[in-house]
Amino acid sequence: MPVTAVRRRQVFDLPDPAPIEVTEYAAEVKPCPGCDIKAAGVFPAGVESPAQYGPEVTAKVADAVLGHHIPVHRATLLVMELCAVYLSAGFAASLRGRAARLLEESFLPAVRALFVTAPVVHADETFTRTAGATRYLHVAATERLSLRHAGDCSAATIDTGQVLPHLSGVLVRDGSPDTPTWTTFCTPDAAPTCCATCAATTRRIPRASCGPVPWPTHCWEPTASRPPPAKRAVTR
Structure with a gap:
């Protein structure tokens, strides 16, 4: 039997959150064979702690807390549910000061120049x-x-x-x-x-x-x- 018409319906949805990725950086420490002074490798910029959240997680939490003015605890729970990643409320609260310093260093000078x-x-x-x-x-x-x-x-x-x-x-x-x-x-x-x-x-x-x-x-x-x-x- 020939097809006389085609009717289509579309459902837009999101896939399950991808598991969090962990990237480990290793800085080798080598001693000098002559004087025994040890020299250590340098970690990439921004890698400052033994364990920390990356830029994507930081951006999503900052968007919830600062961009949408959601209270810290609720913003933490929201990002945890949507992204399937464990977060601490203390980390979310610390982003206010970090964002203020970044704005003062890079964004506000450009705004002041427009005002002038x-x-x-x-x-x-x-x-x-x-x-x-x-x-x-x-x-x-x-x-x-x-x-x-x-x-x-x-x-x-x-x-x-x-x-x-x-x-x-x-x-x-x-x-x-x-x-x-x-x-x-x-x-x-x-x-x-x-x-x-x-x-x-x-x-x-x-x-x-x-x-x-x-x-x-x-x-x-x-x-x-x-x-x-x-x-x-x-x-x-």
């Missing part, structure tokens, strides 16, 4: 809990970038973000009289940056309550009826 050339940068601060204490969380942001660091409200601490003192565009800030340290970014010694007051702040805080505008004459003054175009673009 941005035409408009918004800066603000809020409160956060860090190391058991309430600290200021300083934020620099554009339409596509954000960079945050914690500390006090001093100008030196704000400078540790390594963004605002080097700007060449427009700095948009809330203009609050409680943060006089913003004036350090519009001084003749700083980069040629203009300051603009956030339009939301302009509408929220009456001009009389702010007092005199402490920024130089080249900066934009807050005007409730007509905020500058850059303000509208940043706050819409």
